Structure formats: C-alpha cells, structure tokens
Amino acid sequence: MISVDRADISFQLFDALPTASLSALPRFADYDRAAIDGVLDMAERVAMDHFLPHAADLDLNEPKFVDGKVVMDERVGAALAAYREAGFFGAGFDHELGGTQMPETVRSAVGFIFSMANIATVAYPFLTTAAANLIDAFGSPEQKARFLKPMVEGRFFGTMCLSEPQAGSSLADITTRAEPQEDGSYLLTGRKMWISGGDQEISENIVHMVLAKIPGSPPGVKGISLFIVPKFIVEEDGSIGPRNGVALAGLNHKMGYRGTANAALNFGEDGPCRGYLVGDPDKGLTYMFQMMNEARIGVGLGAAALGAAG
Ligand SMILES: Cc1cc2nc3c(=O)[nH]c(=O)nc-3n(C[C@H](O)[C@H](O)[C@H](O)COP(=O)(O)OP(=O)(O)OC[C@H]3O[C@@H](n4cnc5c(N)ncnc54)[C@H](O)[C@@H]3O)c2cc1C
Incomplete structure (x- = not known):
C-alpha cells in the first residue's frame, strides 16, 4: 500500500x-x-x-x-x-x-x-x-480534426518515434525515409527502436509521431521532418479505415517501466505505410523537441x- x-x-x-x-x-x-x-x-x-x-x-x-x-x-x-x-x-x-x-x-x-x-x-x-x-502546436486544422480530437477524448493513443537501431542520441543518422505522393501524403520506409507504447490493443488507434527524411533534404539534423503515422488509416469522416503499414517487429525488455510495451516497429515492410507531414519539411526535429x-x-x-x- x-x-x-x-x-x-x-x-x-x-x-x-x-x-x-x-x-x-x-x-x-x-x-x-x-x-x-x-x-x-x-x-x-x-x-x-x-x-x-x-x-x-x-x-x-x-x-x-x-x-x-x-x-x-x-x-x-x-x-x-x-x-x-x-x-x-x-x-x-x-x-x-x-x-x-x-x-x-x-x-x-x-x-x-x-x-x-x-x-x-x-x-x-x-x-x-x-x-x-x-x-495541437504544429498540426494543420485537418490533422487536428482527424487525430487530435480522438486523442483528447482518449480514444487514440500516441507515441514518439525518434530512435532507430543505429541511431539513438545521434538523430542525424536516422535512415527512415518519407517519399512524397501525388495526393500530398508520404510513404514511409524504415525501422524505429525503443518506442514506448509502440503497440497495444487497448486504444482504437495509435498515432505515431515519426521523424523521417524526405529524399533531397539537407544532410544531418537539418533534413529531418515530422510525420503523423496512424496504426489504422483515419477516413475523412473520422471513421477507422484499413491497417496502415506500420508493423510490430518485437518487444524490448527493460528494467524500469516494465509494464509499458516498448516496441521495435517496421514501417513499409508489410505494406504501404502512409504518413502525413506536420508543419514544414526539414523542421521536424525542432517540432519534436516540444514532445521530448x-x-x-x-x-x-x-x-x-x-x-x-x-
Ligand atoms: C525505457 C526507454 C524508453 C524509450 N522510449 C523511447 C521512445 O518512446 N521513443 C524513442 O524514439 N526512443 C525511446 N527510447 C530510446 C532513447 O531515446 C535512446 O535510448 C536514447 O536516445 C539513447 O540512445 P542509445 O540508447 O542508442 O544510446 P547511444 O546514443 O548509443 O549512447 C550510448 C552512450 O554514449 C553516449 N554518447 C552518445 N553520443 C555521444 C557523443 N557524441 N559524445 C559523447 N558521448 C556520447 C551517451 O551519452 C550514452 O552514455 C527509449 C529508451 C528507453 C531506455
């Protein structure tokens, strides 16, 4: 007690x-x-x-x-x-x-x-x-309607996806890529590591905040952008659509916070992984520092x- x-x-x-x-x-x-x-x-x-x-x-x-x-x-x-x-x-x-x-x-x-x-x-x-x-700070009105409101209601949970197997402190070395698509969205490929709450079956959806590089961006931390990557696609009317291509590769073990699932996630390996750019390209690390x-x-x-x- x-x-x-x-x-x-x-x-x-x-x-x-x-x-x-x-x-x-x-x-x-x-x-x-x-x-x-x-x-x-x-x-x-x-x-x-x-x-x-x-x-x-x-x-x-x-x-x-x-x-x-x-x-x-x-x-x-x-x-x-x-x-x-x-x-x-x-x-x-x-x-x-x-x-x-x-x-x-x-x-x-x-x-x-x-x-x-x-x-x-x-x-x-x-x-x-x-x-x-x-x-709330950096998303578009459309992103707020689609993702923020259900998070405020506690229906969708969120994560922060910075670390990769080869890049922890050194975020300049991340290799996750985001390819622009004609409809304005991006397709992500890459792997993230140590993601707290990275997967679970409790919430209706998971909104991953993901750092990735758009091809052609400047090298190092100046070329990192921030994306919303939902576990399930959210349709225009707010309903839950099909599974997005972010897959749980495994869980990590740790000495503290043991009950918080900590995940290795693969983006774009099991199917297309759609992401939505938050704010301007290449400003992702600056934005992410708010969450960090x-x-x-x-x-x-x-x-x-x-x-x-x-
Ligand atoms: C419980 C837990 C939960 C986590 N949750 C998340 C999460 O939700 N999302 C996420 O993205 N990540 C998460 N992480 C990952 C965490 O952010 C990384 O562990 C952290 O960034 C350090 O990276 P690393 O483990 O690769 O260590 P490294 O970067 O390899 O560092 C190892 C050691 O080297 C030192 N070092 C590194 N670079 C330098 C340098 N240039 N000069 C001198 N010394 C240096 C470090 O200080 C450290 O002592 C989590 C980690 C843990 C343990």
Whole structure:
C-alpha cells in the first residue's frame, strides 16, 4: 500500500506556488481551490482503485509479443478506461477540443499521484497527451480534426518515434525515409527502436509521431521532418479505415517501466505505410523537441513520484 501525502502536494501547489490565484485568469476560471482539491480527490481515487492494484503484477509480467500482437494484463485497459471516464486525457486542452483547460501545475500534481500508483500504466496517457500537444502546436486544422480530437477524448493513443537501431542520441543518422505522393501524403520506409507504447490493443488507434527524411533534404539534423503515422488509416469522416503499414517487429525488455510495451516497429515492410507531414519539411526535429521536453519533465516527475511512493 502507498499513501499520497496530500498535505505535501497542497503545500507545493498553494504555498510554494500561487496556484489558487490562477482562477482569476479567464482560461482557468473553473479552478478555484475547492475545484482543484476535487480534481486531486478524483485522481487519488482512480489511481488507488484502478492503477495501484495491478502495478506489482505488471512489473513481474511485462507485456508479451504473441502472434504479432501485444498481450498484457487486462487491468491496464480497464484502468485507462477509468482514467478516460474521469476526463484526464483532455485535462490541459481547450474547451473547443473537448478538454477541461486544467492548469499545468494541477495537471502535474495529478500526474504525480498516478505515477506513484503505477508508473507503467500512466505512461500511455502521458505519451498520448504529449503527442496531442505536438499536433495541437504544429498540426494543420485537418490533422487536428482527424487525430487530435480522438486523442483528447482518449480514444487514440500516441507515441514518439525518434530512435532507430543505429541511431539513438545521434538523430542525424536516422535512415527512415518519407517519399512524397501525388495526393500530398508520404510513404514511409524504415525501422524505429525503443518506442514506448509502440503497440497495444487497448486504444482504437495509435498515432505515431515519426521523424523521417524526405529524399533531397539537407544532410544531418537539418533534413529531418515530422510525420503523423496512424496504426489504422483515419477516413475523412473520422471513421477507422484499413491497417496502415506500420508493423510490430518485437518487444524490448527493460528494467524500469516494465509494464509499458516498448516496441521495435517496421514501417513499409508489410505494406504501404502512409504518413502525413506536420508543419514544414526539414523542421521536424525542432517540432519534436516540444514532445521530448514534455517527456523529459514527465520522466523526472515520475522518478520523484516513485521516490515518494517508497
Ligand atoms: C525505457 C526507454 C524508453 C524509450 N522510449 C523511447 C521512445 O518512446 N521513443 C524513442 O524514439 N526512443 C525511446 N527510447 C530510446 C532513447 O531515446 C535512446 O535510448 C536514447 O536516445 C539513447 O540512445 P542509445 O540508447 O542508442 O544510446 P547511444 O546514443 O548509443 O549512447 C550510448 C552512450 O554514449 C553516449 N554518447 C552518445 N553520443 C555521444 C557523443 N557524441 N559524445 C559523447 N558521448 C556520447 C551517451 O551519452 C550514452 O552514455 C527509449 C529508451 C528507453 C531506455
């Protein structure tokens, strides 16, 4: 059993930081002290009831690669359904998108509580939110309608696909290619490695944010572009279409975050893999740093939460 030190969280939010005064701003008008306490109560309840009970079992029984699919403890999906039901996927996003415009400080406190309970299961929504923020910042209105909205609703999950078997720190060396097509989309070929949440059977779709090079682009990091690559094609009316050519090649084992499926993905080997350029060509790494920075803060927050959980 773990216990969340709410007095400490309140001290951080309301004494160390002026969180209660945010409700004077129009964007955060809903978040007075009582409302924030209510959000934290809800987070603690969902975390303790749905995330904590399977945390140790998930650590002992990591997701498995069976017949080309990820098989994992069914309680992960149930916990994420409860998280979705509570509205946490859309916490920081605009009302127009279906979000609840939660201040970042409060969202971090919520993330801290969930990370204490089960760092591996909450990694899926953390990645989804960061990928959604990336589309929100740099995607076209059409991309936002097609991909961002279902992510805010918690129906589609997200990933970040930077690393390749031969390129980790050295992203200048990535070899994944994106060939422009007549309809404005791109066909991707290549391999990505160490992709957290890279595949699972929980969400309706997976939106991979993928770094790749367009032929003819400048060498090194100046020639990297960012693409949305969905696991399933999303039709114009928002319905789920056929499987896209991004295939799960296998799962990686690790010492921490063991319950977060970590995948090797092949693009364009089992069939055409369609991707959609985000923003301008060759600006991909600059854009991706937004998601990387959010992930870095999330990993730091998670480490502090694990320390607090004891
Ligand atoms: C749990 C986990 C989850 C991950 N999730 C994702 C994910 O979701 N998406 C994704 O794209 N990637 C993911 N990664 C991959 C991660 O981003 C890479 O591991 C990271 O970029 C480092 O790359 P590498 O492992 O190839 O190490 P390398 O780049 O080979 O580095 C090995 C060592 O060499 C050092 N080094 C590297 N280059 C230099 C240099 N030029 N000068 C001096 N020293 C150097 C490094 O500091 C390090 O100590 C994940 C990794 C882990 C462990």
